[in-house]
Amino acid sequence: MKASVSIGDRIELLRKELDEHNYRYYVLAQPTISDREFDIKIKELESLEAKYPEFASSYSPTSRVSGEPTKLFPPATHAIPMLSLANTYNKEEVFEFERRINDLLGHSPKDGYTCELKFDGVAMSLTYENGKLVRGATRGDGVTGDDVTQNVRTIRAIPLAIREAKKYSHLKFEVRGEVFMNLEGFRKMNAEREELGEPPFANPRNSTAGTLKTLDSKEVAKRPLSFTAYQLQFIGKEELDLQTQTSRLEFLKELGFPISQYTRHVKSIDEVMDFAMKWQEERDSLPFEIDGAVIKVNSLREQDELGKVTKSPRWAIAYKFEARQAKTILNDITLQVGRMGTITPVAELEPVALTGITIRRATLHNSDEIERKDIRIGDTVIIERGGDVIPKVAGVVHAKRPKGSKPFHYPKNCPACDSPLIHPEGEVNWYCENPECSPQVVARITHFAARGAMDIAGLGEQSVEQFVRAGFLTTIDDIYTLDDKKETLLALERMGEKKLENLFAGIEKSKTQPPEKLLFGLGIRHVGTNIAKLLIRAFGSIDVVAEASLEQIDEVEAIGPEIASSVYQYFRNPKIKPILEKLKGRGLPFSGEKIKRDVIELEFFKGKTFVLTGTLSTMSRDEAKDKIEARGGKATGSVSKKTDYVLAGVEAGSKLEKANELGVRVLTEEEFLKEL
Ligand code: IVH
Numbered sequence: 001m002k003a004s005v006s007i008g009d010r011i012e013l014l015r016k017e018l019d020e021h022n023y024r025y026y027v028l029a030q031p032t033i034s035d036r037e038f039d040i041k042i043k044e045l046e047s048l049e050a051k052y053p054e055f056a057s058s059y060s061p062t063s064r065v066s067g068e069p070t071k072l073f074p075p076a077t078h079a080i081p082m083l084s085l086a087n088t089y090n091k092e093e094v095f096e097f098e099r100r101i102n103d104l105l106g107h108s109p110k111d112g113y114t115c116e117l118k119f120d121g122v123a124m125s126l127t128y129e130n131g132k133l134v135r136g137a138t139r140g141d142g143v144t145g146d147d148v149t150q151n152v153r154t155i156r157a158i159p160l161a162i163r164e165a166k167k168y169s170h171l172k173f174e175v176r177g178e179v180f181m182n183l184e185g186f187r188k189m190n191a192e193r194e195e196l197g198e199p200p201f202a203n204p205r206n207s208t209a210g211t212l213k214t215l216d217s218k219e220v221a222k223r224p225l226s227f228t229a230y231q232l233q234f235i236g237k238e239e240l241d242l243q244t245q246t247s248r249l250e251f252l253k254e255l256g257f258p259i260s261q262y263t264r265h266v267k268s269i270d271e272v273m274d275f276a277m278k279w280q281e282e283r284d285s286l287p288f289e290i291d292g293a294v295i296k297v298n299s300l301r302e303q304d305e306l307g308k309v310t311k312s313p314r315w316a317i318a319y320k321f322e323a324r325q326a327k328t329i330l331n332d333i334t335l336q337v338g339r340m341g342t343i344t345p346v347a348e349l350e351p352v353a354l355t356g357i358t359i360r361r362a363t364l365h366n367s368d369e370i371e372r373k374d375i376r377i378g379d380t381v382i383i384e385r386g387g388d389v390i391p392k393v394a395g396v397v398h399a400k401r402p403k404g405s406k407p408f409h410y411p412k413n414c415p416a417c418d419s420p421l422i423h424p425e426g427e428v429n430w431y432c433e434n435p436e437c438s439p440q441v442v443a444r445i446t447h448f449a450a451r452g453a454m455d456i457a458g459l460g461e462q463s464v465e466q467f468v469r470a471g472f473l474t475t476i477d478d479i480y481t482l483d484d485k486k487e488t489l490l491a492l493e494r495m496g497e498k499k500l501e502n503l504f505a506g507i508e509k510s511k512t513q514p515p516e517k518l519l520f521g522l523g524i525r526h527v528g529t530n531i532a533k534l535l536i537r538a539f540g541s542i543d544v545v546a547e548a549s550l551e552q553i554d555e556v557e558a559i560g561p562e563i564a565s566s567v568y569q570y571f572r573n574p575k576i577k578p579i580l581e582k583l584k585g586r587g588l589p590f591s592g593e594k595i596k597r598d599v600i601e602l603e604f605f606k607g608k609t610f611v612l613t614g615t616l617s618t619m620s621r622d623e624a625k626d627k628i629e630a631r632g633g634k635a636t637g638s639v640s641k642k643t644d645y646v647l648a649g650v651e652a653g654s655k656l657e658k659a660n661e662l663g664v665r666v667l668t669e670e671e672f673l674k675e676l
Helices: 007-027 035-051 091-105 183-196 204-212 217-222 245-255 269-285 300-306 367-372 438-449 461-469 476-490 497-510 515-521 529-539 542-547 550-555 561-571 576-585 621-630 654-662 669-675
Strands: 075-077 086-088 113-119 122-129 132-138 144-146 173-181 225-234 264-266 290-297 316-320 324-337 342-354 357-363 380-385 392-396 430-432 609-613 634-636 645-648 665-667
Touching: 007 035, 035 316, 075 132, 086 091, 091 269, 091 290, 091 300, 091 316, 113 225, 113 245, 113 269, 113 316, 122 204, 173 183, 173 204, 183 204, 204 217, 204 225, 217 621, 225 245, 245 300, 264 269, 269 290, 290 300, 324 438, 342 367, 342 380, 357 380, 357 392, 438 461, 438 476, 438 515, 476 497, 476 576, 515 529, 515 542, 529 542, 542 561, 542 576, 550 561, 561 576, 609 621, 609 654, 621 634, 645 654, 645 669, 654 665, 665 669
Parallel strands: 086 316, 609 634, 609 645, 645 665
Antiparallel strands: 075 144, 113 264, 113 290, 122 132, 122 173, 132 144, 173 225, 290 316, 324 342, 324 380, 342 357, 342 430, 380 392
């Protein structure tokens, strides 16, 4: 720490940083640092706070289990708080754990330890009553998480009803475990996403977290999610006499829950270490990602006796594995221009083998990162591969730095079009703001034509590149005048009559896409398929979205201020407006009328405004919305005097209160079903 920075400032800075990382990890599901780096920062903050109690704050990220409910889903309060595990990184810390346990118990654990793999996914709490799954909830802040029951119900590894449901119908219990994605499923899914024009997920864990937050359960059902159970807790009055972790796992298996086949029951801490070392070595042989081992005192009586500290039990720890690293030479730093003009520095490496693949390139994230780590061309660098698809440069071996090397100077101009790069206040990225910059144009048009957007067959990245280079395409609107230039197009390489006719047919067909696909295709920052759907659902047409005020966009359920502002700004961009006008003139699907939805009006629903709140037991909220709209009604996000009905499911929150306050009629699910 520099002497000029006061302790108070350092603490404040760490808190800010950690809050931001928490948000990226839990809410955006896009972390930018590794768990280990996060832990190091948390530990630094914890030790500073312990040393300087005058700076204590109940709002510090150290004072809670990380995470926040997202507000996209109804809140779910846990019957028993969901704790997290203290992390250890070496043998000494594991031995320290054993010593503490022996001291507290006065003897070593009578029933030894269980050694489990630490699955790298998302923790899930499943509640069963009468033998049936009644709720699935994420951890959130440990006390309250998101109710994601509808999504969880689509995961086939999770039993909707337990085996022997009759025999155990008197039990109310909670199963905790990890939702995760197998590597094979993950890779397939990412390939699919790229084809659809959606950004690929960095790793299976992000993709699991992102999937669980998806609002459309039908989408969730298509994703290859899996589950492994690692904890059983009784929450009713009735309990079974199962006094060890191993017997509970066996019982879970009997009830139909997948449990890990790799769990071992051992006597001594040396065997614990053997287990941890074995899997540290052999983790790549598993069909899923793990990031460590979990060690638990097997006896539940002893677990109770040991109890917990604020956020984690004393009877269990995680042993986190070392990141997988290799050293190599950094030959060059090149810059990539993304679809939004974001400049990403890329490390061009002397090829090196790591975890079975040869690595030639790695991400350097941004200019700050290069500066902070003082990464220079010619350096020997440490390459790290977490579960991430893209390896990264973790650090520099300073001792091996060649003489005379100079710090890397970030260019002031775009590597592709030479226009000056912009560094917006408070952002880590540099941007090329020239809309005509060719890699951006290519990426934008490719995205527009991708399968998840306008789905224009024959307009993949290579063709787009060819057309852009030859000057036929500069904006998305140019796609729709390509057929005027047929003769000149025929002169291009690898271009034939048949191919062009197919392309023109594909272009024509794209005009019948629903407006949400067009909206997604425009490539507005933060507007993925989900958000595009929500916007069209809320406003009916792109025209209305374009006219909407910032507040109106912000009011749409699940749309936060950052997304709202991005959408709002986009439609006020003077360069965008004329392009959109032209597209509209060509008959592209701007208005909701183009949605070919069979509306059969029902008196009860016709022209009425509905607001949905809470969880429904027979359908997701999306499905309920569809059903309302298919009968001539409208579903909106917030309750006002204009609302005709509030449909309230289980655990309905503030919207129900508001409805009662305003005297809006409240429908139960049963009443709603009757009207359907
Ligand atoms: S036990 C109080 N067992 O690791 C004990 N956790 O911070 C609670 N995890 O949130 C967790 N594999 O998401 C346990 N075999 C395992 C696990 C496991 C993965 C995750 C879980 C938890 C985090 C620990």
